Amino acid sequence: MKGDPKNLGFSTRAVHAGQHPDPRTGSVAVPIYQTSTYVQEQLGEAVHYEYARVQNPTREALEEQVAVLEGGVKAHAFASGMAAISCLMTVVQAGDHVVVSRNVYGGTFRYFTRILERYGLSFSWVDTTDLGAVEAAIGPRTKMVYIETPTNPVMDITDIAAVAGIAHARGAGVAVDNTFLTPYLQRPLALGADYVVHSATKFLNGHSDSICGVLISSRPEDAEWFALVQKSSGAILSPFDCFLVMRGIKTLVVRMDRHESNARRIVDCLVGHPKVQRVLYPGLPDHPGHEIQKRQASGFGSMITIEMGSFAAAKAMLDRMQVMSFAESLGGVESLISHPASMTHASIPPERRAELGLTDGMVRISVGIENVEDLIADLEQALAGV
Numbered sequence: 001m002k003g004d005p006k007n008l009g010f011s012t013r014a015v016h017a018g019q020h021p022d023p024r025t026g027s028v029a030v031p032i033y034q035t036s037t038y039v040q041e042q043l044g045e046a047v048h049y050e051y052a053r054v055q056n057p058t059r060e061a062l063e064e065q066v067a068v069l070e071g072g073v074k075a076h077a078f079a080s081g082m083a084a085i086s087c088l089m090t091v092v093q094a095g096d097h098v099v100v101s102r103n104v105y106g107g108t109f110r111y112f113t114r115i116l117e118r119y120g121l122s123f124s125w126v127d128t129t130d131l132g133a134v135e136a137a138i139g140p141r142t143k144m145v146y147i148e149t150p151t152n153p154v155m156d157i158t159d160i161a162a163v164a165g166i167a168h169a170r171g172a173g174v175a176v177d178n179t180f181l182t183p184y185l186q187r188p189l190a191l192g193a194d195y196v197v198h199s200a201t202k203f204l205n206g207h208s209d210s211i212c213g214v215l216i217s218s219r220p221e222d223a224e225w226f227a228l229v230q231k232s233s234g235a236i237l238s239p240f241d242c243f244l245v246m247r248g249i250k251t252l253v254v255r256m257d258r259h260e261s262n263a264r265r266i267v268d269c270l271v272g273h274p275k276v277q278r279v280l281y282p283g284l285p286d287h288p289g290h291e292i293q294k295r296q297a298s299g300f301g302s303m304i305t306i307e308m309g310s311f312a313a314a315k316a317m318l319d320r321m322q323v324m325s326f327a328e329s330l331g332g333v334e335s336l337i338s339h340p341a342s343m344t345h346a347s348i349p350p351e352r353r354a355e356l357g358l359t360d361g362m363v364r365i366s367v368g369i370e371n372v373e374d375l376i377a378d379l380e381q382a383l384a385g386v
Helices: 010-016 057-070 081-091 106-119 131-137 160-169 220-233 239-250 252-270 290-296 311-318 350-356 372-384
Strands: 074-078 097-101 122-126 142-148 173-177 195-199 213-217 278-280 303-307 336-338 362-366
Touching: 010 057, 010 239, 010 252, 057 074, 057 213, 057 239, 074 081, 074 220, 081 106, 081 173, 081 195, 081 213, 081 220, 097 106, 106 122, 122 131, 131 160, 142 160, 160 173, 213 220, 239 252, 252 303, 252 372, 311 362, 311 372
Parallel strands: 097 122, 097 142, 142 173, 173 195
Antiparallel strands: 074 213, 195 213, 278 303, 303 362, 336 362
């Protein structure tokens, strides 16, 4: 495609951004440059490609694609979402303080508390839906506010623009984990955030066949620093995985539309179901963050958390599922169902889970793109056994 994809609609950008025809063959699909090094014509001559840990054409294509979709100056692709978060956290140093959404992915909690605290960083775990609590938590050493919205799995919604305004007034940056909604539904940089991270394993790739992460920056100086960290730490995404994620992103729009339409139908069936005590989904009008989500995003996504009331009830349901796969992760074309307390958030101490309202009776559903009637029938038969 000729011209600047930034001026085109989101679907067009998802298909074309970074996808320049191969100059040698004209290939429409970006080739998988499965190489570790590149021939240099002569000593002393500057070249773009030197060594594949530093530069790879396939990875560059993916990074351009994601940066355009998120509206950032640059994206960097990593071997996992946690590797992307690890790179992000190099912008803070020993002695610095970070304010974090109280409910985040368990792996993020583990990395911050078990690893980074050993190196002199301190963290305040705050209900970031409460702007007063965010402002009160920011001190002279605060360098970053780290947000998940919606949170995993209790579905808290944080006002990104409001938090960015508070943080920036106090000299702190703002990072947002945008994994659940993707840039199709929510663009944190346009709302004032400084950094966006994704577990691209999830909706961006969308096919449960690659582990990957991306980090997008809004400032050239941060992009330059992240490139140095990426090169130095070496946690890069392989060319083949870059190809898989690029291919997934090309169908992001049609997948997300189907994910969400299926989720809305399922929520309608679960709300008021006699075996389900509570449904947590931002698209419900009585969800505390519903109006904020409507304002800052163009959809509600396809992640649903339900409260079954007890571990026994959750197990009885999960053991009977037939179409939905009982598995870790989310965002694939297939529906995945999980038990956060013993799976994705097992690294969080039980007393802390209790404080968050993350109970042993919670079940999280990542709604896929199957026929929604089959998914509803599967849930109905599983709930009938509770």
